[in-house]
Amino acid sequence: MMNAFWLTNVRLDSGFEKGPDGVDHTLTELSHLLIEDGRIARIESADQPLNTPLPTQDAHGLLALPSFVEKHNHLDKTYAGAAWKSCLPPKKLIDRLQFEEQEMPLISGTTKQRAQAMLSWLLAGGATHVRTHVNIDPFIGLKNLEGVREALESYSDKMTYEIVAFPQQGLLRTKASDLMRQAMREGATHVGGLDPAGIDNELEGSLREMMDIAVEANADVDIHLHDPGTLGFYTIKRILDLTEEARWQDRMAISHAFALGDVSPEESTEMADRLAQNGVQIMTTVPINRPMPPVPILHEKGVRVALGYDGFYDSWSPYGTGDMLEKLNRLVERYRWVDERSLVQSLFFITGGKTTLDKEGKRAWPMVGDEASIVFAEASCSAEAVARRSRRAAVMFKGKIVLGELENAAIGAGE
Structure with a gap:
């Protein structure tokens, strides 16, 4: 394989769960992503040991969003x-x-x-x-x-x-x-x-x-x-x-x-x-x-x-700042999209139609075969990132970090 490495400990939205207060919450999990030639080739749970001769890059629990x-x-x-x-x-x-x-x-x-x-x-x-x-x-x-x-x-x-x-x-x-x-x-x-x-x-x-x-x-x-x-x-x-x-x-x-x-x-x-x-x-x-x-x-x-x-x-x-998450935040505030599902679904408007979860709560992004263009945010889930305009630690374009860095990201960011 050429240009392949594992991106480890990436936080991904994984579903919705209704809390005892009746409010929906977004579930997340840590995963390892195999990046090959600028695309996501495999997605593995971080609960399992990763034995690989390939290079690894630790995301330190940062939340992944589609760029x-x-x-x-x-x-x-x-x-x-x-x-x-x-x-x-x-x-x-x-x-x-x-x-x-x-x-x-x-x-x-x-x-x-x-x-x-x-x-x-x-x-x-x-x-x-x-x-x-x-x-x-x-x-x-x-x-x-x-x-x-x-x-x-x-x-x-x-x-x-x-x-x-x-x-x-x-x-x-x-x-x-x-x-x-x-x-x-x-x-x-x-x-x-x-x-x-x-x-x-x-x-x-x-x-x-x-x-x-x-x-x-x-x-x-x-x-x-x-x-x-x-x-x-x-x-x-x-x-x-x-x-x-x-x-x-x-x-x-x-x-x-x-x-x-x-x-x-x-x-x-x-x-x-x-x-x-x-x-x-x-x-x-x-x-x-x-x-x-x-x-x-x-x-x-x-x-x-x-x-x-x-x-x-x-x-x-x-x-203006050019921050598209800031622009999206204005949209959700204008329409009072305050619940978890609406906040997650709003990503559609700044990602070319991608959302991390579909309306039923099943993972919609990332999927194997997707381009590895990712925003790494200091947030517990995508709903929080949208509502709070969370800081972005790094940006990846086709498998390459093109802004910021993962190495110095806070351990357990978003937890």
């Missing part, structure tokens, strides 16, 4: 790695875009360095995958794409990534179609879009141009949709119409989708059915200052919902 996925980010905009700077409060969205139009060319020379600084924060929080949007417009051209791509390539041994070509200034408004097509040839993996009505002022034409670019590039789509209320809700309907027309099922994502939270539960439930039928994902940042997509309804209907930090510490917002 995190950051599904909505803007690596090119951040002030990370630079001197502290807060924001200029805008009066409306177009003011923000005009400020960015002036600012982005001035900071484009440091895109790679700033993106790397943000990636270090994401990794420290446990993320080993990031989807980043990158501005593509006449003011910046492809400079941001080049810098972000270089930053991501420098982290390719620590995380995987997707790059969305994002017409932040408006696809039709700035006649960015040719640049978008070029971006798809030069490293972008997804086609982005932005408020076809609110920014481009041409809902139908903007959506069709976005879809044309995606079909030509054979690429998935992720559109920012901030437009609220009836306008935003109708835009979602048209996105679904074009998804069906182009047969782009399972290849569409709508970020923000605030309008889903502006309509009645009956309307959002009906729309959720259609979103699920077409495999359209919803990306949310869990905003605190406005309605948001009804995550419980969407999740129940089978719509894939994922969380992202969006841009943080940039001209749009000085807030």
Whole structure:
């Protein structure tokens, strides 16, 4: 065997048990994981002696969680790695875009360095995958794409990534179609879009141009949709119409989708059915200052919902740390998911759909064959890690510790 070792004394969720107080508790057990070529090849109970000629690495009872996925980010905009700077409060969205139009060319020379600084924060929080949007417009051209791509390539041994070509200034408004097509040839993996009505002022034409670019590039789509209320809700309907027309099922994502939270539960439930039928994902940042997509309804209907930090510490917002567990903690607090099972199941939203236990309490992760990308947390179980935002001691990516260390972890962490 090549690149094989035993990861010993790893704490894993193993089930639920109702206590005498009527409260569900998560059971855990210590296990040994055989890591081979970046994957989990065997799982053995730590109760049994381990006789092996292979190297061993002791996790000292740290809790294992599936590594995190950051599904909505803007690596090119951040002030990370630079001197502290807060924001200029805008009066409306177009003011923000005009400020960015002036600012982005001035900071484009440091895109790679700033993106790397943000990636270090994401990794420290446990993320080993990031989807980043990158501005593509006449003011910046492809400079941001080049810098972000270089930053991501420098982290390719620590995380995987997707790059969305994002017409932040408006696809039709700035006649960015040719640049978008070029971006798809030069490293972008997804086609982005932005408020076809609110920014481009041409809902139908903007959506069709976005879809044309995606079909030509054979690429998935992720559109920012901030437009609220009836306008935003109708835009979602048209996105679904074009998804069906182009047969782009399972290849569409709508970020923000605030309008889903502006309509009645009956309307959002009906729309959720259609979103699920077409495999359209919803990306949310869990905003605190406005309605948001009804995550419980969407999740129940089978719509894939994922969380992202969006841009943080940039001209749009000085807030945020890049810690996806912190973002998840906001979600569970917003919906008052206070019981053990709900807390465990919430991991779904930051792990690409993985949870340590299924709803019945049977182990769902890790399983033999899974990629050995693991977050090691100082917690007694995953419910505690989510609720208390437990400290992460180390992060493993495909069988390699890429942040922190296990050697100096507290013995019996989480006990």
